[in-house]
Amino acid sequence: xxxxxxxxxxxxxxxKVVAVDVDIDKVEIISRAQVTSxxxxxxxxxxxxxxxxxxxxxxxRHLPKRExxxxxxxxxxxxxxxxxxxxxxxxxxxxxAALGAGAKIVGRYSYELTKQELAExxxxxxxxxxxxxxxxxxxxxxxxHNAHMLLHSDLAGTHVIVAGNKAAYDExxxxxxxxxxxVKFTKNVMPEIGMLDIEPCNKEIREIYINNIIKAxxxxxxxxxxxxxxxxxxxxxxxxxxxxxxxxxxxxxxxxLVIVDVGGATxxxxxxxxxxxxxxxxxxxxxxEPYVKRTVEGDLGVRYSIxxxxxxxxxxxxxxxxxxxxxxxxxxxxxxxxxxxxEYLAEKILASVAVEIAxxxxxxxxxxxxxxxxxxxxxxxxxxxxVEHVIGTGGPIVFSSDPGDILKHALFREESRHILxxxxxxxxxxxxxxxxxxxxxxxTNPKSAxxxxxxxxxxx
Amino acid sequence: MPKEITVVTGTVGQDSHVIGTKILxxxxxxxxxxxxxxxxxxxxxEFIKAAQETAADAILISSLYGMAExxxxxxxxxxxxxxxxxxxxxxxxxxxxxxxxLKEDEQKFKAMGFDRVYPPEVDLGVAIxxxxxxxxxxxxx
Numbered sequence: 001x002x003x004x005x006x007x008x009x010x011x012x013x014x015x016k017v018v019a020v021d022v023d024i025d026k027v028e029i030i031s032r033a034q035v036t037s038x039x040x041x042x043x044x045x046x047x048x049x050x051x052x053x054x055x056x057x058x059x060x061r062h063l064p065k066r067e068x069x070x071x072x073x074x075x076x077x078x079x080x081x082x083x084x085x086x087x088x089x090x091x092x093x094x095x096x097a098a099l100g101a102g103a104k105i106v107g108r109y110s111y112e113l114t115k116q117e118l119a120e121x122x123x124x125x126x127x128x129x130x131x132x133x134x135x136x137x138x139x140x141x142x143x144x145h146n147a148h149m150l151l152h153s154d155l156a157g158t159h160v161i162v163a164g165n166k167a168a169y170d171e172x173x174x175x176x177x178x179x180x181x182x183v184k185f186t187k188n189v190m191p192e193i194g195m196l197d198i199e200p201c202n203k204e205i206r207e208i209y210i211n212n213i214i215k216a217x218x219x220x221x222x223x224x225x226x227x228x229x230x231x232x233x234x235x236x237x238x239x240x241x242x243x244x245x246x247x248x249x250x251x252x253x254x255x256x257l258v259i260v261d262v263g264g265a266t267x268x269x270x271x272x273x274x275x276x277x278x279x280x281x282x283x284x285x286x287x288x289e290p291y292v293k294r295t296v297e298g299d300l301g302v303r304y305s306i307x308x309x310x311x312x313x314x315x316x317x318x319x320x321x322x323x324x325x326x327x328x329x330x331x332x333x334x335x336x337x338x339x340x341x342x343e344y345l346a347e348k349i350l351a352s353v354a355v356e357i358a359x360x361x362x363x364x365x366x367x368x369x370x371x372x373x374x375x376x377x378x379x380x381x382x383x384x385x386x387v388e389h390v391i392g393t394g395g396p397i398v399f400s401s402d403p404g405d406i407l408k409h410a411l412f413r414e415e416s417r418h419i420l421x422x423x424x425x426x427x428x429x430x431x432x433x434x435x436x437x438x439x440x441x442x443x444t445n446p447k448s449a450x451x452x453x454x455x456x457x458x459x460x
Numbered sequence: 461m462p463k464e465i466t467v468v469t470g471t472v473g474q475d476s477h478v479i480g481t482k483i484l485x486x487x488x489x490x491x492x493x494x495x496x497x498x499x500x501x502x503x504x505x506e507f508i509k510a511a512q513e514t515a516a517d518a519i520l521i522s523s524l525y526g527m528a529e530x531x532x533x534x535x536x537x538x539x540x541x542x543x544x545x546x547x548x549x550x551x552x553x554x555x556x557x558x559x560x561x562l563k564e565d566e567q568k569f570k571a572m573g574f575d576r577v578y579p580p581e582v583d584l585g586v587a588i589x590x591x592x593x594x595x596x597x598x599x600x601x
Contacts, residue, residue: 086509137464137494138514193496193510283476283501369474369501376476378501 004030006054007437008047008070008226009233010219012077013037013264017050018437019058022448027455029432031057039074043222051225068226069440073233075217078209081107081126085133085142090164092287093190094132097163097198099294101205102235103128104266112142113149122154127213128205129158134165136191147172151181158182159208163189163201184208196288206231234294236439237261238270242292243438244453245272248446257389258362258422259435260355260410262396264303267354269362270294275382275420282366282377289382295362300354302347302396306332313353324349337395348406351396356409364420379420385412387422391457393430403429404460432456463601466516467591468507470498471553473531477524480553480580484520487584504535508542517600518548518591524580526557529568536573548594550587552578 003023009016015038019031033053038046051065080103084091087110095108107124109117121129129150133143143164150160152175159182162172169185176183187200214220214229222229231239237259247253256273271293277284299308310328313320327346331338338344364381392398392407400406404427412421434456442449469485471477478500485497496514498506507519519539523531528551539547551574555565566577576590595601 086513089509089513133513135496135514138466138516139512140515190513193498193514283499285501285506376474376501 004064005441006051006065006068006226007440008050008068008222009236009436010039010043010047010070010072010074010222010229011037011233012039012074015043015046015050015074016433017047017054018432018434019054020437020441020452022441022445022452024448024451027448027451029434029456032432033057037074039218043074043219044225047222047225065225066227069443070222070226070229071231071233071236071436071440072214072219072229074219077104077234078102078205078213078232079104079106079124079127080130080205081105081109081121081124081128082130083109083113083132083146084164085111085139089193089287090132090134090190093196093198094130094163094201096196096287096290096293097189097201098130098205099296100198100238100290100292101202101209102232102238102294103205104296112145115149118149118153121150125155126158127216128208129155129160130201130205131160131162132164132189134168135193136166136188138165140165140168140171143168144171144175147175151175151183159184159212161186161201161204161208163187163204182208182212194288196290198290206235230440230443233436234268234296236436237268238292238294238439239442240435240439240449240453241270241272243442243446243450244457248450251447251450253450254389256384256387257391258359258384258387258410258425259391259393259430260359260397260407262351262354262392262394262406263301264395265298265301265305267297267300267358267394268294269297269358271362271382271384271387273382273384273387275364275384277377277379278383278386279377282379284379286380289364293362293382295358297354297358297361300358302350302354303332306350309350309354312357313349316353316356317349320349337399344401347396348400348402351400352406352409355392355397355406359410359421360416360419366418366420368418381420383420385420385423388425389428390422390425391428391430393433393435398429398431398433403427407460427460428457429460430457464494465492465518465595465601466494466496466514467518467520468496468498468511468514468516469520469522470502470507471500471522471524472502472504472507473523473525473527474501475523475525475527475531476500477522477553480524481522484522484584487588488520491588504531504538508538508544511539511544511547512542516544516547517595518550520550520552523551523553523555526554528553528555532569532572539573546598548576548591548598549574550576550578550591552580552582552587554580
């Protein structure tokens with residue numbers, strides 16, 4: 001069993017463990033366990049239970065727990081407030097940087113912070129504040145004002161990452177120095193108009209996460225049993241997605257892909273694709289898109305945000321059965337999974353609309369402009385029409401009797417031609433929920449991680 | 461120039477004539493300006509947002525398709541509202557459709573808040589000299 005590795009995902013509802021034989025000639029899942037999360041009391045209780053289940057199932061006691069790697073979205077995930085100057089520019093750049101690092105955006109601010117906004121941020125009590133503003137050599141006033149506000153506030157101990165106009169850094173250092181603030185300086189997320197540089201910021205976020213945040217949330221306790229908790233779960237999924245798209249050395253990847261993850265609280269969409277215009281005579285506008293892009297829709301979860309989801313549904317679909325709302329309300333208690341046929345159908349309808357809207361928001365849009373020179377097209381965001389692989393994950397998709405039908409809602413529609421969703425991709429499901437494990441394994445053994453995904457991500 | 465001066469360039473509205481703004485941007489760079497080049501089809505608001513983020517000193521807008529008056533209605537007010545009241549506004553190109561008096565164009569757009577207004581053909585050397593003078597008058601260089 002020397003080639004067996006354990007991978008753990010500490011979620012807010014469940015702790016999941018999977019044992020994978022990573023030997024490249026085999027690469028298979030040999031056991032898995034899921035237990036209710038115990039992060040509120042002591043994260044190790046649930047973890048022990050899950051590990052024992054696996055021990056019992058495999059009838060061995062010598063699994064290499066000390067080699068086990070974990071990711072976590074427990075205890076609220078990695079909660080970040082992003083701050084910038086102009087909403088569409090540095091605020092958006094900072095938000096994208098945080099999302100790309102696997103964070104949950106719990107607040108987003110622009111321009112000079114007011115006292116009331118500061119009070120709001122104190123109330124939110126984020127894990128990290130990401131402070132941006134101004135291109136390099138551009139505006140300094142706003143970021144310096146905001147640094148003053150934050151560093152003279154009650155947000156003691158909150159980690160602050162400064163990723164804005166570098167010309168303002170010396171002055172911000174003089175504000176932060178006398179206090180014992182956790183302030184880190186990194187590169188500007190938007191050094192020039194039309195340029196994003198989010199990698200250095202991502203790295204900083206992950207370092208703070210590993211070194212500080214998991215300790216503060218009680219997740220680090222798990223280190224008594226496993227080797228390390230190395231990243232937030234969405235970050236692991238992003239690593240896996242990139243690997244599956246790009247391949248590793250001589251092992252070819254799938255090429256451009258989209259992953260839709262429907263959950264109880266949010267629906268996440270990840271795309272790995274440049275998204276350049278696929279037809280000529282199109283002018284690109286807006287911020288450049290990250291090649292690996294993640295968007296999170298907080299109003300499209302099938303449990304916690306069921307009421308807003310229901311409203312979206314009513315606006316789009318007038319032919320719902322009169323009984324529908326009652327069934328949905330029955331589902332809305334957080335941990336309820338569907339039982340009756342009626343409930344499964346309701347869940348499917350909810351998941352479908354979540355997929356439809358989340359992919360609409362993620363995909364780029366094209367606009368037809370009539371100018372004196374004739375028709376012209378302007379594209380904002382990514383053109384995903386040529387993407388060949390769309391993968392569904394998350395309970396509502398994976399446990400549905402007809403996942404393909406839900407995933408079809410991620411596709412391009414003639415009625416909304418301006419939304420650049422994939423036109424004729426193959427559809428897949430991650431039925432074993434292995435993306436997080438592949439992302440963790442990819443850190444040390446990308447070859448096996450890629451093989452693991454190719455084996456278990458199944459076409460529908 | 462002793463201090464780096466930042467300028468924003470581009471064509472406004474639905475104008476896709478790229479050559480003028482490209483040549484202008486290149487010339488400005490050669491003259492030592494930091495140029496934020498927004499290119500063609502730029503909505504008026506985008507000039508403002510880019511100027512805010514980069515703390516620009518001037519916005520130089522090109523328009524060759526005759527719709528500048530519509531595209532730029534209220535532009536100066538928006539600049540003032542956005543804290544850019546002190547930013548120089550330059551405009552050049554074919555500013556109206558059909559035959560028209562260049563003097564009238566200049567008066568009209570100056571009344572709309574533009575500091576300098578140029579015809580479709582202009583010696584860039586003259587325009588840059590104007591820009592430097594205007595920046596000097598504002599104490600920026």
